[in-house]
Amino acid sequence: MSNIDALLITPPSRLEVYQGLANDYAAIEPPVWSSLIANFLIKKGFTAEILDAEAENLTHEKTAEKIAQKNPKLAIFMVYGQQPSASTQCMPGGKKTCSKLNEITSNEIKSIVIGTHASALPKKTLEEEPYTYVCQGEGPLTVIELISFLKGKTKDLKKIPGLWYFDKDKKVCSNPSAKMFEDLDQSLPGQAWKLLDMKKYKAHNWHTFGKLDTIKSYASLQTSLGCPFKCTFCCINAPFERNTIRFWSPKHIIEQIKILVEDYKITNIKIPDEMFVLNPKQVTGICDEIINSGYGKVLNFWAYARIDTLNDDEMLKKMLKAGIRWLALGIESSSKHVRDGVVKGRFDNFDIEGIVRKVRDMGFYVGANYIFGLPDDNFDSMKETLDLSLRVNSEWANFYSGMAYPGSQLYPMAKNKKWALPDDENGPGWIGYSQHSYQTLPLRTEHIKGSEVLEFRDKAFDTYFKSQDYLSMVKKTFGEQTVSHIEKMSSHKLKRKHNFEKVNY
Numbered sequence: 001m002s003n004i005d006a007l008l009i010t011p012p013s014r015l016e017v018y019q020g021l022a023n024d025y026a027a028i029e030p031p032v033w034s035s036l037i038a039n040f041l042i043k044k045g046f047t048a049e050i051l052d053a054e055a056e057n058l059t060h061e062k063t064a065e066k067i068a069q070k071n072p073k074l075a076i077f078m079v080y081g082q083q084p085s086a087s088t089q090c091m092p093g094g095k096k097t098c099s100k101l102n103e104i105t106s107n108e109i110k111s112i113v114i115g116t117h118a119s120a121l122p123k124k125t126l127e128e129e130p131y132t133y134v135c136q137g138e139g140p141l142t143v144i145e146l147i148s149f150l151k152g153k154t155k156d157l158k159k160i161p162g163l164w165y166f167d168k169d170k171k172v173c174s175n176p177s178a179k180m181f182e183d184l185d186q187s188l189p190g191q192a193w194k195l196l197d198m199k200k201y202k203a204h205n206w207h208t209f210g211k212l213d214t215i216k217s218y219a220s221l222q223t224s225l226g227c228p229f230k231c232t233f234c235c236i237n238a239p240f241e242r243n244t245i246r247f248w249s250p251k252h253i254i255e256q257i258k259i260l261v262e263d264y265k266i267t268n269i270k271i272p273d274e275m276f277v278l279n280p281k282q283v284t285g286i287c288d289e290i291i292n293s294g295y296g297k298v299l300n301f302w303a304y305a306r307i308d309t310l311n312d313d314e315m316l317k318k319m320l321k322a323g324i325r326w327l328a329l330g331i332e333s334s335s336k337h338v339r340d341g342v343v344k345g346r347f348d349n350f351d352i353e354g355i356v357r358k359v360r361d362m363g364f365y366v367g368a369n370y371i372f373g374l375p376d377d378n379f380d381s382m383k384e385t386l387d388l389s390l391r392v393n394s395e396w397a398n399f400y401s402g403m404a405y406p407g408s409q410l411y412p413m414a415k416n417k418k419w420a421l422p423d424d425e426n427g428p429g430w431i432g433y434s435q436h437s438y439q440t441l442p443l444r445t446e447h448i449k450g451s452e453v454l455e456f457r458d459k460a461f462d463t464y465f466k467s468q469d470y471l472s473m474v475k476k477t478f479g480e481q482t483v484s485h486i487e488k489m490s491s492h493k494l495k496r497k498h499n500f501e502k503v504n505y
Contacts, residue, residue, distance in 0.1 A: 005046040005147050007072035008034035011079070012053040012060055013093035017086075017434045025489050027204040028054055029220050032272060033114070033139070034078045035191035036222070040140045043189060046147060050192070053097070055200040060093065064100035071109065073150050075101065076143060077131065079115035087116035088405055089434035091129070098130040107132075110150060114139040117430070120407030122164045123172055137162035138225075140188065141178035184225065184248045190256055191221070193264065203268045205485065206367060206396035207302055207326060210478035212485060214300075217267045219260050223253050223286065224273045245278070250285035254293060261295055268300045277305035277327070280315045287315075287322035295323065302326030302367065307355050313362075320363050326395075327359060328367045333374060333381065334388035356392050365477075366394035372460065373402030373453030375410070377445045382453075386460045393473055397464055401442035401450075401457045403433055410443065419444050420505040428497070438495050441505060450505045451498040458494060465490040 010031045017026075031052055038048040049070065053063040067075050079094045080087050098111055112133040118125045122136040135142045142162040148154045157165055161178035181187035203218040226245045260266040277283060290296045301324040310316065310327075331352055356366055370389055372382045389397050404410035404421060414421055420441065422432025428439035442450040442457070464470060465486055475483045497503060 002071040002073075003047055004049055004070055004072040005151070006038070006041055006048040006074050006076055006143060007067060007070050008038055008048065008050045008076045008078050009063070009067060009097070010034060010050075010052040010054050011077060011090070011093040011097040012058055012063060013081075013090040014054055016092060016431055017081075017089050017437055025205050025492075027207075027218075028200065028202050029270070029272075030055075030191075030196055030198070030201050030218075031078055031080070032191065032220050032222050033080055034076075035193065035196060036188050037076070037078075037114075037140050037143060038195055039190055039192040040188055041144060041147075042192065044144060046144065048192070048195070050195045052196065052200075055197065060096040061100055063097045064104060067097075067101050067109065068105050073110070074143070074147050075109050075111040076139075077111060077113045077115075079113055079117060086434075087118075088430050089437070090115075091117055091430040095129055102130055112143070112146065114143075117406055120405075120411075122174065126164045126166070126172060132165070134164040135162050136164060136174070137177045138180070140181075180244075180246075181225075182246065184246055185252045188248075190252070193219075193259055198264045198266070203270070204302075205489065207268055207270070207300065209365070209395065209474070209482045209485075211300075212481060214267055217265060218269075219264070219266045220270045220272050221253070221256055221260070222273060223248055223271055223276065224282070226274070245275070247279070247282050250282070250289045253286050254289035257290065257295060257299075258293065261299070267298055269302075271301060271303040271324075274304060275306065275309070276303035277309045277315075277319075280312050284315055284318055287318040287324070290322035291318065296321055297323070299323035300325050302328060304328045304330070306330055307352055310355055310359055316359065316362055316364075325363075326365045326367055328369060329356065329394075330369045331356075331388070331392075332369065332371045333377070334385040352388070353392060356394060360394070365396070366392075367396040367398065368392055368394040369398045369400065370460075371400045371402055372457045373442050373445055373448075373450070375402070375413070375443075375445055377402070377453070378447040379452075379456070382456050382460075386463065389460075389464055390467060390469070393467075393469055395474070395477065399457050399461050399464070400435055401440065401453050402445070403435075404443045405433060414443055420450060436494055439497050444505065451503055454496060454498065458496065462490065 014026055034050050038050055041048040051066055077094045077098060079090050081090050094113060101109060111131045112135055113125060113131045114135040118134050119136045122134045126134045142160060145160040149157060149160060158175060161175055164174045167173050201218045202215045208215045224245050224247045303324055305327045307329060360366055368389060370385055404414035422428050422430060422441045428441055431437050432439050432441035434440055440454060442453045444450040471483055474486060
């Protein structure tokens with residue numbers, strides 16, 4: 001056994017998830033939760049390393065071989081995705097890697113899986129996946145107690161919080177969840193940047209529009225955990241005990257930013273919080289720290305916001321001054337009726353176009369998020385959403401198909417209605433929850449099939465990014481190089497199963 005207590009692993013998933021978009025257009029994100037837990041362990045006197053197979057561009061086999069060579073006391077598979085609901089689509093990559101690891105080591109290396117999906121379906125994950133243990137919850141306290149057990153310092157698995165495991169009779173056992181951290185500055189004091197090769201990460205392509213040559217100057221920095229909203233289609237709170245949000249202090253955040261800027265020369269930073277623009281006091285506090293440091297002049301942040309959290313103009317002005325240049329807005333649908341059907345928090349009948357126009361006039365770039373195929377959608381309502389996106393004509397747009405992600409309220413609803421899901425007996429499995437894979441299987445609606453939703457989504461993508469109004473706006477805003485980049489991106493046509501094989505969904 002080596003002297004590595006914990007090896008935190010990001011298994012390879014990008015090629016399966018993104019097809020031909022993987023190499024030139026999909027981001028490679030620093031593993032936030034791996035670096036948070038690694039730093040937590042190191043501060044407690046344990047040894048930890050990170051193996052990011054995505055950044056290293058490793059196959060499942062090579063990843064398993066590297067884990068075996070390092071021979072840690074605990075192999076921790078961190079199965080998250082690049083957006084809050086993307087853990088499920090990365091499960092196949094983790095399964096292939098861990099299965100290969102078990103094969104070449106004869107199951108000698110103990111493993112645990114952590115992530116949104118595992119927290120949503122811990123029993124199913126333990127029974128069907130190749131891991132020794134499953135974590136339900138955030139992970140740090142579960143991991144530290146499990147390593148102590150594996151090192152012989154404690155004797156009782158029943159006392160390890162958030163742990164799912166088999167007993168000696170192969171019976172599924174679970175322990176009460178770990179207590180949620182309240183003081184993040186003290187409990188999770190920063191990310192373990194030194195364990196990552198920061199030169200191997202790259203931003204989302206749109207994040208660097210106008211400065212595409214800076215795409216590899218990139219980091220992802222968490223400033224809060226959780227979300228207070230209960231949107232029906234979202235599974236972000238699966239690892240947490242309740243719908244709540246906890247913050248790191250502005251002082252802590254600026255210390256992390258200083259490390260990124262001074263030590264790694266980072267200019268592009270994603271704030272992956274489910275909802276950054278929410279608490280004006282917190283947002284303003286962080287912005288004040290950045291402005292006072294002078295970093296706002298060189299940094300290019302993007303962060304999530306909602307249409308109904310953009311009313312404080314003084315806060316917005318400070319955000320711009322602090323270098324928060326991109327706002328990712330969850331518009332979802334043009335129809336209030338469709339939005340109401342999925343409980344979009346306090347998102348009432350706001351003037352979507354007016355608010356987007358306001359923040360863009362102030363100087364922000366907008367990445368608008370739309371969902372086709374929410375339960376009440378039909379072809380007319382989806383067409384209205386596409387028409388809205390074309391009128392808004394934001395600097396970037398994400399078009400998603402509705403998915404009943406495990407951990408979301410849509411998942412049991414779809415099960416009860418017996419709507420086809422990727423994890424059905426004859427379904428494609430968890431990869432079907434990917435938005436861009438060959439086997440993508442969206443949720444059907446009350447009116448149309450899942451394959452029809454996906455067909456509409458893919459055509460909407462083409463319509464938007466090949467629109468002359470859009471390309472003219474991009475040329476004026478970012479220049480000809482960015483237009484050329486978008487044209488190359490939109491020339492890629494994703495292969496979808498329903499276009500090549502007979503499907504019944």
